[in-house]
Amino acid sequence: MSAKDICRLCKDNLRIKGTISGFRSIFQKNDAREKSISERLTELGLPLSENVSRSGRICLRCFRLIGRLQDDFDVFRRWQEAEKDSNPAEASTSTSQATAESSNASSTGKKRPEKRDRVPTPSKTCLQPPTPTAPPAPKYSRPTTDNVTPKTARRSLTEVIIHYPSHPKGDRIVCQANTAAIVENIAKQNWSRAANQMVKNKDLLEALKENILQVIEDEIKFLCNPLKGFMLWRSSAADLKAFSFANLQSDLQSMAPFTYSIFSQITKGSPHPTCASAAIALQGREPRLSAFAYYVNGVLQYGGAKKLFTKG
Ligand SMILES: [Zn+2]
Numbered sequence: 001m002s003a004k005d006i007c008r009l010c011k012d013n014l015r016i017k018g019t020i021s022g023f024r025s026i027f028q029k030n031d032a033r034e035k036s037i038s039e040r041l042t043e044l045g046l047p048l049s050e051n052v053s054r055s056g057r058i059c060l061r062c063f064r065l066i067g068r069l070q071d072d073f074d075v076f077r078r079w080q081e082a083e084k085d086s087n088p089a090e091a092s093t094s095t096s097q098a099t100a101e102s103s104n105a106s107s108t109g110k111k112r113p114e115k116r117d118r119v120p121t122p123s124k125t126c127l128q129p130p131t132p133t134a135p136p137a138p139k140y141s142r143p144t145t146d147n148v149t150p151k152t153a154r155r156s157l158t159e160v161i162i163h164y165p166s167h168p169k170g171d172r173i174v175c176q177a178n179t180a181a182i183v184e185n186i187a188k189q190n191w192s193r194a195a196n197q198m199v200k201n202k203d204l205l206e207a208l209k210e211n212i213l214q215v216i217e218d219e220i221k222f223l224c225n226p227l228k229g230f231m232l233w234r235s236s237a238a239d240l241k242a243f244s245f246a247n248l249q250s251d252l253q254s255m256a257p258f259t260y261s262i263f264s265q266i267t268k269g270s271p272h273p274t275c276a277s278a279a280i281a282l283q284g285r286e287p288r289l290s291a292f293a294y295y296v297n298g299v300l301q302y303g304g305a306k307k308l309f310t311k312g
Helices: 037-043 060-086 088-107 177-187 191-200 202-223 237-241 245-255 257-266 271-285 291-302
Strands: 023-025 057-059 159-164 167-174
Touching: 023 060, 037 060, 057 060, 177 191, 191 202, 202 245, 202 257, 202 271, 237 291, 245 257, 245 271, 257 271, 271 291
Parallel strands: none
Antiparallel strands: 023 057, 159 167
């Protein structure tokens, strides 16, 4: 693979089935009025050299990313301007400091420190405009726990402010990386997204497990109560004659919907195995829930098998 065939930025291969496709030229312009990608990257602090041994192309994904970076960078510049406007004294201090430092270095005839000892030029380390008053780039990364490793660091900051009557100014809580997305989605009532994020958090999932098991426990207690009319309690000859998987499924779905969905998930939604496995599990807990066992016994006897279960 030639160096010309890859994206200069992410190194993705651009040659698909022998043809280079889905790219933009870094140095060539389609329209003379527009800036080239090279010019746009230089403005962002990444000047690229035109070099025969390096690719002059980028993929469309990186191309779109440049657009987003520029948009974000515009916001960043507005922040800088706003800071300067609201605090002109500070801006001039840091400028004069910078000037003083450089004149100091030249007047004392001090040798400039070796390149590797110097503080890296901001444009070479991060996205920062080449101005002497540039504040440090804002850091959005939150403390992360070992528990959750986000694929990409969130660039937003989620805060919760709780206003108490006794404390009207409110308590401000900055959400950690592993809860920010949960809090945000709950606040927006995006329940499924919130739940999705919640189960990714091992500690939270562990806490949820107790509650989920309690839901199952309550449903099973209901089924195991002889007064609630669950069909597996009924094992008279007439009941067994009328036994149907459809009725068992309907009872399970209406009386223990959460538990049913778990068995259904295990069997990939296949109704007979769902009902059979639920019935066997329930008899393991409450032996008197025996209608399914009698039913199976009846079927086997009809087919000529030896007696497996005896009533009473
Ligand atoms: Zn790329």
